[in-house]
Amino acid sequence: MASASSSFGAPSLANMLARPVSLVISDQELPDDGSSVISSCVLRKFFGFYEVSRVRCAVRDQFPVGRVLPVTAPTLRHVVENFPHMTRENYMAVANAHSIAVRTSYRKEYIRDMLRVHVCTAECVNILIVFSLLNNPHRYFAHQTMPDPFFKKSPGLHYKFTPHTRQPHRMPGVVSEGRDDEHPFPVLLSFDDKKKIIIEWQQHMSADSLRHSACACCAHNVPVHNLALVKFDDVPLNLLRNDCLPEHTLPNSYALEVYQRAILYHKGLQDPWREAGLYLCRPCRASLIAKQPRQPVNALANFQYYGHERLPVDIRSTFSQASVYDLMLVSRARASQIIHHYAYKTTGGQYWTAEDASQRYNKGNIAIRAQDSTELRTLLPPSPDELLDTMCVIFAGHKQVLAGAH
Known part of the structure; x- marks a missing residue:
């Protein structure tokens, strides 16, 4: 035992x-x-x-x-x-x-x-x-004599630096300076440093960081991280009024009287029917939340409110179904044009130039030229009824066309 x-x-x-x-x-x-x-x-x-x-x-x-x-x-x-x-x-x-x-x-x-x-x-x-x-032994294991401690000028501590004449793999604007021991590459980071980099990348690439939302003042679609929620009492809503707008065109997508008749974008309000915070972008926030508040330049109240929500139902549905080209026509968009310059060169002495050879023109994409919507009809193609039994003659030249020639 x-x-x-x-x-x-x-x-x-x-x-x-x-x-x-x-x-x-x-x-x-x-x-x-x-x-x-x-x-x-x-x-x-x-x-x-x-x-x-x-x-x-x-x-x-x-x-x-x-x-x-x-x-x-x-x-x-x-x-x-x-x-x-x-x-x-x-x-x-x-x-x-x-x-x-x-x-x-x-x-x-x-x-x-x-x-x-x-x-x-x-x-x-x-x-x-x-x-x-080790699973695989080191290939180079010969002993190397190290220089004295903290002796920077030792030839064993530095390597000869030869700049590359062709560096297609390097980023533009990045120049390598110094020697290898002064600027080691790559830098071996600890696990905590790597974890911080991963967390920072995840924060920047998260769905919340990439999401966009609207500003309550200017209705611009900006990244969410550029918006700040400002308390209701901190926003001078009297600066966001526009008493020149007709009553029947004022917005009805939020409680207009609760927000002191300010012209706002309802998607930028925390609660459109009660007193709540407003999401403001940086430019609008800098103008409104200041020692001397002023109306932001891009504010809807600065005659940039179009009253889309107060349009009749049929017109609003037509706008929602319109193509981008239809919207360009209505908004009087300017684009490239064809400019034809008619020129006439007189024949002088022994030199003679044909009239058709002296013409010059610049051509591009054909689009709307007039900026006045009332003149738009004169530039659009005529209807089939107007084209019926119609002939058009164009006279081009340096001489005046005889009166009565139709």
């Missing part, structure tokens, strides 16, 4: 904590690599940075049984100078574990040099740098 109880309380070999291995600076593999020591050449070739920890690993997890390898070294300089495959985030993790103050603006090389000159204190005891076994 005694032996059974003792065997029951003893931990199994797999659950026992393994001792970390010591880093040995060597360009050759050692006989006991991975068991009690690890050579720098084997570490560079077969392992990658995993984490910084104060807890030892179990035997089943530590190399050569497992895939992780906790490493200890006399100083951080031994690890940093003999394992060049660490990223800026890896250096940041080691610096935070050793209570080294690092700013986000520090470059990778600067953080690396801070670790190289760091002198461990009592707080740094039992800090292990954990590496993990």
Whole structure:
């Protein structure tokens, strides 16, 4: 019973904590690599940075049984100078574990040099740098001598910068300046920074951000993020009145008397039948909510209210079914035109120019020319009844047509 109880309380070999291995600076593999020591050449070739920890690993997890390898070294300089495959985030993790103050603006090389000159204190005891076994070993694992810490003029720290003569893949207006170590590309961001970028992109591309709505003052269709809900009492509605409009043309899509007979767009009101907030765009809000309020230039009350909602039912339905070309005719739209210039050049001396050769014209898209709707009928094609038994003769020339020639 005694032996059974003792065997029951003893931990199994797999659950026992393994001792970390010591880093040995060597360009050759050692006989006991991975068991009690690890050579720098084997570490560079077969392992990658995993984490910084104060807890030892179990035997089943530590190399050569497992895939992780906790490493200890006399100083951080031994690890940093003999394992060049660490990223800026890896250096940041080691610096935070050793209570080294690092700013986000520090470059990778600067953080690396801070670790190289760091002198461990009592707080740094039992800090292990954990590496993990790679699936594919590094192809280039030869040891490279680093320059002295914070020595910027060292040739080993910089690379020769050769500007490209042809850069079709670069964005226009973007010029690379400086050397690679001064402006590293790409910048390796942390997971939190990447998450912030994703959240910001989701906010800008969300349905609410892309949605458009109308301003209650000018009825312009603007993005929702450019609209602001202004309280009813904060809007000087007396500036949005237009007493020159006939009574039968005033809007009936909202409570006109509740909103002090102001000419508004009902889709920009929070509640069109009770006192509620008004959605205003930036220009209208800047004009109305000011020390000296004034009527916005694009306000409907500034004779830009057309009274579509008060049109008869048949006319309103006709407008809703009209094509864009029909609306252009009614709105007296201006477009391109055909201009034919008749010219006559006299024959002088030995030079003679044919009259038809001296004509010039500019042609474009044919559209409405007149801006006066009362003259529109004279430009439209005549009806079939008017064309019946009708002949049109056009006289073109420099001489006056004889009177009575029809």
